Amino acid sequence: MGRWEPGAGGRLREAALNLYLERGFDQTMVNDIAERAGVTARTFFRYFGDKREVLFDAAAEVEEKSLAALEGAPATASALDLVAAALEAVADTIGHDRELARMRQTVIMANADLRERELIKLAQMTAALADGLRRRGIGDAEADLAAETGSAVYRVAFRRWVDAAGDLDLREAIDQSFAQLRTLTAAD
Template identity: 55%
Template sequence: MSRWEPNARGRLEQAAMELYVERGFDRTTVAEIAERAGLTERTFFRHFADKREVLFAGASLLQEFLVNTVAGAPNSAAPIDAIAAALEAVGVLFEERRDGVRQRQSVIAANAELQERELIKLALLASAMAEALRRRGVTDPAASLAAEAGIAVFRIAFERWIDDTDERDLPHHIRESLAELKAVTAGR
């Protein structure tokens, strides 16, 4: 193998996902991922701390995107609407990667440890969005409630999107789930 391999990270991600789907997360080793990608284990560890990180490496970028979108919402936007705008924007990004997102979710759904890690990620996203709302002048508990409700809306919408045989987009499901939340809280 040469010292420099083009797109090593992308190749490792692709190899890992293929193996996770074929063999399961638990039955896949870092050595197998590196071998499938035509790289060394050392190269794997230059890009990822462990094999879970292949699935969660984008969490910080996702958080940054959500926080920036909440911060950029119009000043007149209600807290839940600023959160909804951020979630819809993420929905558009996920839509562009629909097959890969669905594949990732199937791997996570098959493993309790990964499900726990996903819940931790969602909790961190809610905390970050609540803090973004506080910086906009929203006080607690409104900031925390809006962010936590937004994550609940996202989880429900995401699950519907993953299972949607009609191929409606994720932003559609986010808007629909938010409307249902607003109807429930309005007592309708």
Template identity: 50%
Template sequence: MGRWEPDARGRLEQAALVLYAERGFDQTTVEDIAVRAGLTKRTFFRHYADKRDVLFAGAGVLQERVLDAVTGAPRTSSAIGAVAAGLEAAAGLLQDRHEEASARQAVIEANPELRERELVKLADLARTVAEALRTRGVPDRTATLAAEAGIAAFKVAFTGWIGQSPPPDLAPLIHEALDDLKSAVSDVR
């Protein structure tokens, strides 16, 4: 067993995605993942609390990247402009992970419990983006609307992105979704 080879965390993530695709999420155990990665269950639990965490481990990094970009957007940016900057940062993080993101999303879509957790993750991201906008002086309701609309645009763009092979750049897809949103409300008074 190669338990002292480098990148145990990456090997566990890769093994989990392969097994979830082969057997399904519910039929895969922590032990299965550890064995496939050439590691022990104990090593698995040093990195993850449970087998769901393998799919959601990057959420903190993604949120941090988005928030840094929202906070660092030019002061002259509109609320949705600052959100767009955050979503571009997310695109930069995900762009080279198309295959992994597609496999991860397929596992999530096949399991209602995981879909719920994904929605909670995105709602938390919207909440923290709205708070970042408020610290920029954006009024409460505008901050909430911009954050929620931005996350909705991101979800639409992400779904389109993972559905394409070879993958296009994700950032332009996000901007297209934001433009579609503008068009959808252009005649609203």
């Protein structure tokens, strides 16, 4: 699969990420992005609400697919199995392009407002996961802890995946973090 979605949307995303890396997010204007992508600002706004949305527009799809995976998991699944199913769906949605994830991560880590935005998105995702677990009949306290624990596993796995020098799959990184969590809690 190619890195950028075809057409103007993909060109705009590529142009935006490159400009954010070259000049910084605050110094890049929508007009600069449109110009680099060879389209008008009007076209930019057909794809993205603002320049921040280029970085965060995957969140809705990620949430939708992960909740669908959680809902579709077998009736025998434990709370942590359900969380793992949700995280695997996240990996299937964003895991195909590590270079894109790296560029995005570099842009976000360089800007305090974007780091805040990312923390908020993660907190919202965690709350949605806990709600999904409750809908699957998991008790309130267990759902809350399983969702927060899944969020912890995901944060760690994501950083490892983005930082890994060699080949690493996001799904594999998530599995490794879950295995390490079991070792941690068993050793204690």
